[in-house]
Structure formats: structure tokens, C-alpha cells
Amino acid sequence: MSRTFLFILDSVGIGGAPDADRFGDRGANTLGHIAAHVPLSLPHLASLGLGHAALAASGHLPKGFTAETALKGQWGFGVEKSNGKDTPSGHWEIAGVPVSFDWGYFPKTVPCFPKSFTDALIAQAELPGLLGNKHASGTDIIAEFGEDHMESSRPIIYTSADSVIQIAAHEETFGLDRLYEVCQVARELSYDLNVGRVIARPFVGADAGDFTRTGNRKDYSISPPAPTLLDRLTEVGREVISIGKIGDIYAHSGTGREIKAVGNEALFEASLAALPGLAEGGLLITNFVDFDMLYGHRRDPRGYGAALEAFDALLPEALALLKSGDLLVITADHGCDPTWRGSDHTRECVPILTFSPGAAPASFGRRDGFADIGQTIAAHLGIAPLGAGKSWL
Ligand SMILES: O=P(O)(O)O[C@H]1O[C@H](CO)[C@@H](O)[C@H]1O
Ligand SMILES: [Mn+2]
Numbered sequence: 001m002s003r004t005f006l007f008i009l010d011s012v013g014i015g016g017a018p019d020a021d022r023f024g025d026r027g028a029n030t031l032g033h034i035a036a037h038v039p040l041s042l043p044h045l046a047s048l049g050l051g052h053a054a055l056a057a058s059g060h061l062p063k064g065f066t067a068e069t070a071l072k073g074q075w076g077f078g079v080e081k082s083n084g085k086d087t088p089s090g091h092w093e094i095a096g097v098p099v100s101f102d103w104g105y106f107p108k109t110v111p112c113f114p115k116s117f118t119d120a121l122i123a124q125a126e127l128p129g130l131l132g133n134k135h136a137s138g139t140d141i142i143a144e145f146g147e148d149h150m151e152s153s154r155p156i157i158y159t160s161a162d163s164v165i166q167i168a169a170h171e172e173t174f175g176l177d178r179l180y181e182v183c184q185v186a187r188e189l190s191y192d193l194n195v196g197r198v199i200a201r202p203f204v205g206a207d208a209g210d211f212t213r214t215g216n217r218k219d220y221s222i223s224p225p226a227p228t229l230l231d232r233l234t235e236v237g238r239e240v241i242s243i244g245k246i247g248d249i250y251a252h253s254g255t256g257r258e259i260k261a262v263g264n265e266a267l268f269e270a271s272l273a274a275l276p277g278l279a280e281g282g283l284l285i286t287n288f289v290d291f292d293m294l295y296g297h298r299r300d301p302r303g304y305g306a307a308l309e310a311f312d313a314l315l316p317e318a319l320a321l322l323k324s325g326d327l328l329v330i331t332a333d334h335g336c337d338p339t340w341r342g343s344d345h346t347r348e349c350v351p352i353l354t355f356s357p358g359a360a361p362a363s364f365g366r367r368d369g370f371a372d373i374g375q376t377i378a379a380h381l382g383i384a385p386l387g388a389g390k391s392w393l
């Protein structure tokens with residue numbers, strides 16, 4: 001028996017996606033472009049092969065990395081198979097379920113949502129109307145409509161390049177529970193539109209100058225189309241611990257004990273605290289959302305670089321807690337290049353870095369499909385093979 005710790009660094013792509021053109025993302029490279037913008041020192045991730053993976057995926061060694069780094073882990077990189085470059089697609093594919101159907105997206109028009117949907121939402125949720133109704137960055141749109149929202153009680157509704165309906169409202173004047181109710185109505189009304197997630201985006205503050213989103217964001221996701229690694233483990237009685245957004249992303253299916261924490265550092269602390277107690281044969285899975293939410297979408301390469309360095313500095317604490325037979329996997333779900341146009345995700349390859357005490361450095365190369373990660377974990381934990389992916393063990 002053995003255990004697996006899966007850390008998903010939300011949006012930490014390394015460029016080089018063969019189908020980036022299809023998304024208008026040819027040349028996007030989250031890690032590479034951050035490293036070109038700000039001095040970046042990630043010695044621990046580099047020792048697990050991050051630079052090697054980035055070079056192999058994109059053809060460029062990110063600035064600040066060297067090919068001569070002494071490796072103590074195993075590395076490869078993943079090419080996404082799913083149609084979308086969104087969070088659920090990336091996470092589900094990592095857990096052995098690539099998304100081959102087409103999500104429902106909204107056009108870049110104003111309004112962007114079908115009138116039948118917004119009419120039904122206004123009627124069923126008993127709203128005085130809606131604001132926004134377009135593609136937007138979540139922080140920009142609360143600055144634009146937040147004051148009107150506080151006066152009129154009309155929620156702010158918007159979308160992105162992902163299959164999402166996001167609803168922002170003031171936590172105090174509108175109320176958090178009321179926002180969640182509105183989101184539940186929107187969720188019910190949007191299954192037919194094939195929308196991946198409805199997301200509650202509460203914020204606080206007095207005026208446009210100081211509106212801030214809170215940690216009470218909540219995602220209402222559809223369920224993965226087939227049983228994931230998490231479901232398979234749960235079915236055979238293995239322990240699963242899900243930290244941060246993981247519960248929401250997998251629609252609470254197979255996610256076991258869910259632990260919430262806000263901020264990368266608190267997510268890391270929660271992971272460290274849970275790590276020693278994970279049962280043999282179990283999986284602990286954490287999503288580190290700040291990279292994406294606070295820096296990638298906000299197009300802030302400096303903040304993104306600092307967050308990567310902070311994560312890197314914490315990593316030795318996790319490595320030190322691993323026992324013989326444990327496997328740590330560090331990967332990402334998609335890219336979100338903070339130097340790219342717009343505010344959306346970017347189609348990129350992802351790093352796959354692993355560490356097991358005593359295991360020799362090695363490379364498992366290019367993996368066609370993130371599902372190889374789930375399949376490898378299934379093999380490591382000794383459960384039946386998943387429906388997709390090839391193990392590199
Ligand atoms: O701009 P904000 O509200 O952060 O939204 C971003 O976060 C959404 C969900 O993770 C993505 O689809 C993207 O649009
Ligand atoms: Mn993501």
C-alpha cells in the first residue's frame with residue numbers, strides 16, 4: 001500500500017500546446033512569460049524538473065532556470081485532450097475523464113445570455129432585473145456596476161471564455177444566502193444550456209474604489225460525465241481528502257472529506273496538516289487557486305511570480321513529511337498567461353512533476369492526455385485501471 005498527494009497549481013501552464021491556435025493562444029506560456037517579466041527563483045520546483053518540463057513542452061528554458069539543475073524527482077508534461085481550457089475539463093481529465101462533449105458558451109455580444117434564460121431567472125428568483133450581461137473580468141465588472149447594484153439590488157451577471165455563468169452581488173446589502181439562492185435558480189435553468197458552472201461571486205466594500213471579492217465564492221458545477229479517479233477510490237473504500245475548490249470542481253462526487261481554506265498559504269497549511277493522517281491507499285488532492293484567480297486572470301505577472309516563489313519556499317515542508325511508498329504529484333489544469341491579451345485562460349501544456357522518497361530522478365516525457373496522471377495514480381494505489389490514460393509506472 002502507498003499514498004498519493006496531488007497538488008494542482010491552478011493555471012500554471014508551460015506553453016507549447018499543439019492545438020493552441022484553435023484557442024487563439026499560439027505562443028501563450030504562463031511560466032515562460034512570467035520568468036521573462038520578473039526575476040524568478042524556484043529552486044525546489046526546478047529540482048523536481050519544472051525547467052526541464054517547460055523546455056520539453058515549449059522549446060524554451062524559462063529565464064532563471066538551468067538545464068544543469070540536479071534533479072531529485074521525475075518529470076514530464078501533459079497535453080490536454082479535452083475540448084475546453086477550463087478548470088473542470090482540466091481537473092476531470094487529470095482524474096481520468098477527458099471532456100469530449102462541447103460545453104455551452106455565450107457569444108461576445110451584449111447581452112450575452114439568451115433572453116429566455118434571463119427572463120426566467122428574473123421571474124423565478126424574483127429579481128428587479130440584472131446588470132452586466134456580458135463577457136467581463138470579475139474585478140472590472142464589480143467596479144463598473146457595483147454601486148448601481150447596491151442601489152437597485154439587481155445582481156451582476158457575466159461570463160468568460162469558459163462555460164460559466166457568474167453572478168456577483170454585495171454580501172451585506174444583497175446578502176450571501178440570497179446570492180446563493182439566485183445561483184441555485186440559475187443552475188437549475190442552465191443545465192439545458194450545457195453550462196459547466198454557475199459561480200457565486202460575493203463582494204464587500206462601500207464604493208467602486210474599494211469593492212473586494214470575498215472568500216465565499218461558491219461554484220455550482222455539473223457532475224463529471226463518468227466516474228473519476230476520486231469516485232473509483234471511494235467505491236473501493238479508499239480515503240479521499242479534498243482541499244480548497246476540489247469539492248466544488250468534482251461536484252462533490254467521490255471527494256470524501258472536504259476541507260476549505262482561503263489563500264494559497266492556508267491551502268498549503270491545510271494540506272500539510274492533513275498529510276500525516278491520510279490512510280494507506282488514500283489520495284489527498286489540493287487545488288491552489290490563487291495563481292489563476294488573483295494573478296492569471298488579473299494579468300499580474302509580478303504577483304504571479306511572487307506566488308510561485310512563495311509556493312516553492314513551502315514545498316520542502318511537504319517533501320519532508322512523505323514516507324517511503326508515498327507519491328507526490330504536482331501539476332496544473334490549464335494556463336492563464338498573465339502577459340496575454342484579455343483576461344481568460346490560455347491553452348497550454350502543463351508540467352507533471354513527481355517525487356517519492358528514495359526514487360531515482362527520471363523523465364516520463366510527453367503525455368498525450370492529462371488522464372495519464374489519474375491512470376498512474378490508480379496504478380500506484382493499486383486499484384483497477386481507469387477508462388482513460390496510460391500509466392508511466
Ligand atoms: O474574472 P473572474 O471573475 O475571476 O473569472 C474567472 O474565473 C472564472 C472561473 O474560474 C473563469 O471563467 C474566469 O472568467
Ligand atoms: Mn483552473
Ligand SMILES: [Mn+2]
Pocket residue numbers: 087292293297336345
Ligand atoms: Mn480561472
